[in-house]
Amino acid sequence: EQWNTESHLTLDNVTIAYNDNDEPTLTIEHLALQGYQKVGIIGRSGSGKSTLLNLLGGFLAPTNNEKQKIMLNKQPVEHLQLQAWQKQFQYIPQTPYIFHATLAENVAFYAPDASEEAIILALEAAGLATFWQNLPNGLATLIGEGGQAVSGGQAQRIALARAFLTPERRVLLFDEPTAHLDIETEMNIKKAIIPLFENHLVLFATHRLHWVKQMDYVLVIEDGKIVEQGTPDEL
Ligand code: ATP
Ligand code: MG
Numbered sequence: 180e181q182w183n184t185e186s187h188l189t190l191d192n193v194t195i196a197y198n199d200n201d202e203p204t205l206t207i208e209h210l211a212l213q214g215y216q217k218v219g220i221i222g223r224s225g226s227g228k229s230t231l232l233n234l235l236g237g238f239l240a241p242t243n244n245e246k247q248k249i250m251l252n253k254q255p256v257e258h259l260q261l262q263a264w265q266k267q268f269q270y271i272p273q274t275p276y277i278f279h280a281t282l283a284e285n286v287a288f289y290a291p292d293a294s295e296e297a298i299i300l301a302l303e304a305a306g307l308a309t310f311w312q313n314l315p316n317g318l319a320t321l322i323g324e325g326g327q328a329v330s331g332g333q334a335q336r337i338a339l340a341r342a343f344l345t346p347e348r349r350v351l352l353f354d355e356p357t358a359h360l361d362i363e364t365e366m367n368i369k370k371a372i373i374p375l376f377e378n379h380l381v382l383f384a385t386h387r388l389h390w391v392k393q394m395d396y397v398l399v400i401e402d403g404k405i406v407e408q409g410t411p412d413e414l
Contacts, residue, residue, distance in 0.1 A: 180252065182267050182349035182380060187213040187253075188235070192246040195234055203242065205230045205403045212380060219391050219411075220384040222400030228384035229273055231400065232352045235382060236270045237261055269348040273355045273384075274331070275338035279323040282311060285337055290344040301343040304371040305336040306364045332359035339368065343375060351376060353383045369393070 180186075189211045194203035205227045212218060212235075220228045233239035237256075241247060249256045251264065269289070278285055286301055287293040293301075298318060302311050310333060314320040320327050322337075329337065335356050342351060357365040365387070373393060383390060391397055391411050399407040399414070407414055 181347075184214040185252075186380070187211060187251075189248070189250045190234075191248040192244065193234070193249060194242045194244065194247070195230055195239060196242050199242075203403065205234065207231075207405060210398070210405065210408075212382075215378055215380055216396050217376075217381045217394045218383065219394035219397045220382060220400060221386070221388065221391065221397065224386075226400040227403040228400055229354050230403070231398075232270070232354050232382060232384055236268050236350075236352050237265050238270065267348050268350045268352060269342045269345055270352045271335075271338045271342055271354060271356050273358070275334050277323040277329055277334050277337060279325055280321070281316075281319050282314065282322050282337075283318040285322060286340045287344060288341055289348075290341075293344050297344060298340075301340040304343050304368075304375065305340040306360075306367050306371075307333065307336050307340065310336075330359070332361075332364070335359055336364075336368070339372075343371075346375070346379075349379050351379050351381045353381065353385075355384055355386065357385070357387065 189209075190207050191209050193207045195205040196203045220231060222228055230239065234241060241249070251259060278288065283295070283298050286298050295318065299311075302308060311317060314327060322329055335358070339356055357368060360368070369390070383394065394411055397409065397411055397414055398405050
């Protein structure tokens with residue numbers, strides 16, 4: 180079933196440890212996400228933001244324990260076809276992977292049928308118009324290892340452009356997508372992102388507090404625990 184306004188994901192008593200014998204890196208007593216919420220995740224470096232996004236995306240398995248409950252639309256997730264469900268996720272990692280392929284192929288990685296026009300629009304929305312126009316072979320330029328080098332900020336924007344081409348993936352997990360960008364580029368991207376993902380559940384981990392005002396809900400993480408949650412006004 181497609182993620183829609185009625186969809187919800189709830190987590191109770193969930194813990195994650197990277198090594199079996201370690202203290203949990205992340206402990207979630209209760210978290211409920213619904214519909215097309217825009218959820219900001221804030222917290223210091225090392226607090227567990229990326230760990231939470233990986234968990235919610237189904238990329239990292241929680242520790243086994245009897246009290247744990249993860250429900251999607253009132254069904255335990257282990258009863259679901261996780262693979263099909265995961266196709267609705269677009270995860271934009273903190274350090275996105277750039278494939279050794281052309282710029283166009285990199286942008287259209289999850290949308291191989293995208294037209295050139297759509298690819299160009301996605302690049303523009305991600306603030307990469309000048310970048311691609313200045314490449315020796317434009318969209319056909321090889322990037323990634325052995326090809327044209329891209330900076331950390333350009334790689335993040337290529338990953339954003341990928342997300343713009345897959346609007347059918349309704350759950351977006353953004354991990355610090357603007358961390359390497361200057362403020363002007365960031366503001367332009369902010370204008371592009373917000374209307375595009377109106378009909379999506381968006382989780383957005385960031386150090387940059389100005390994003391918080393655009394969010395419906397905010398989770399504050401400290402030392403692997405959600406220490407506060409609520410609307411931006413409540414916090
Ligand atoms: P940042 O703001 O720097 O991105 P973060 O809030 O995303 O930080 P996480 O990456 O979730 O933090 O890390 C939380 C804790 O888990 C840290 O102590 C980190 O060292 C540890 N950690 C993260 N990834 C791994 C891993 N693959 N193996 C072992 N420990 C890890
Ligand atoms: Mg992180």
